[in-house]
Amino acid sequence: MYLIQLADRVARGLSRIPAERIERHRGFLLTQQMPSGGFRGREGDADLYYTGFAVRALAVTGGIPEAALESLTGYLRGQSPVGVGPIDLLSWMYAALVVQASGGVDLLGELPAEFPEQIVTGLNSLRTADGGYAKSQEGALGSTYQSFLISLILELLGKSLPRRNAMIQFLYDRQRDDGGFVEIAPMKRSGTNPTAAAVALLKSLNAMDDEIADDVLGFLTDVVSTEGGFQANTRVPFADGLSTFTGLLTAQDLGRRDVIAPDKVLDYVQSSLELAAGGFRGASWDQQADAEYTFYGLGILGLLFS
Numbered sequence: 001m002y003l004i005q006l007a008d009r010v011a012r013g014l015s016r017i018p019a020e021r022i023e024r025h026r027g028f029l030l031t032q033q034m035p036s037g038g039f040r041g042r043e044g045d046a047d048l049y050y051t052g053f054a055v056r057a058l059a060v061t062g063g064i065p066e067a068a069l070e071s072l073t074g075y076l077r078g079q080s081p082v083g084v085g086p087i088d089l090l091s092w093m094y095a096a097l098v099v100q101a102s103g104g105v106d107l108l109g110e111l112p113a114e115f116p117e118q119i120v121t122g123l124n125s126l127r128t129a130d131g132g133y134a135k136s137q138e139g140a141l142g143s144t145y146q147s148f149l150i151s152l153i154l155e156l157l158g159k160s161l162p163r164r165n166a167m168i169q170f171l172y173d174r175q176r177d178d179g180g181f182v183e184i185a186p187m188k189r190s191g192t193n194p195t196a197a198a199v200a201l202l203k204s205l206n207a208m209d210d211e212i213a214d215d216v217l218g219f220l221t222d223v224v225s226t227e228g229g230f231q232a233n234t235r236v237p238f239a240d241g242l243s244t245f246t247g248l249l250t251a252q253d254l255g256r257r258d259v260i261a262p263d264k265v266l267d268y269v270q271s272s273l274e275l276a277a278g279g280f281r282g283a284s285w286d287q288q289a290d291a292e293y294t295f296y297g298l299g300i301l302g303l304l305f306s
Helices: 002-014 019-031 048-060 066-077 086-101 115-124 144-156 164-174 192-204 210-222 241-253 262-273 291-305
Strands: none
Touching: 002 048, 002 144, 002 291, 019 048, 019 291, 048 066, 048 086, 048 291, 066 086, 086 144, 115 144, 144 164, 144 192, 164 192, 192 210, 192 241, 210 241, 241 262, 241 291, 262 291
């Protein structure tokens, strides 16, 4: 499975980093757990989105401590995965799998037998005429990122992505002359993150070819920042943690670790994103760390050392 393979890859890289450094970031993550058992976001309250990233970050750095695991389990039990959006659904499902893999209860097994089919039916309602998936039932245009997320959910459920060829064509139609991919059809300028999502999904569908790969690598070269990371697109004048993680991952997956010098990325992470007290922030201008960007920061380090 894509997310499990990625976690293993990041964890292997992080195992080569001094334990004291990793423990600082684990300590930060554990301070983000609320009395409810979930993990706080930027607004201060626990939610599934930030909980999902905290769980992923703890999992790749040694696992979830027993007390935190018990509290997390209670939080997840109180959050129904039925009727939520794809992002929260994926966050819940992956966190539930980590709980089980950590020796905890099988939260997915506690759900009604019809749960998988309920989810598939709900996801099918998001399919759009252009072949992709929208963010909501009101959406008329497919989203590259949402389509990738839904493919991950279906994979966790053991289901195949329906209408494979329509999805491939949808992704091909999202590529632009700059070599990257856009989030929705009307957009003209490609973004690092939708490009990463498109590449990952095309690879999973066995629909990547050398020409597309070369075009994508050309785009990634154009979004390398002088800071040492990747920019969200060619007009954003600074790098950020999310774009650097997805850009680096995509370059590596396409066999080109030289698109950006690893030592420059490492310097960027250490000087602009990593906080001495623990945690990572989103960019050099950001004022605080959070669980999401801590996962991305750890992910970058894991990829660099893998």
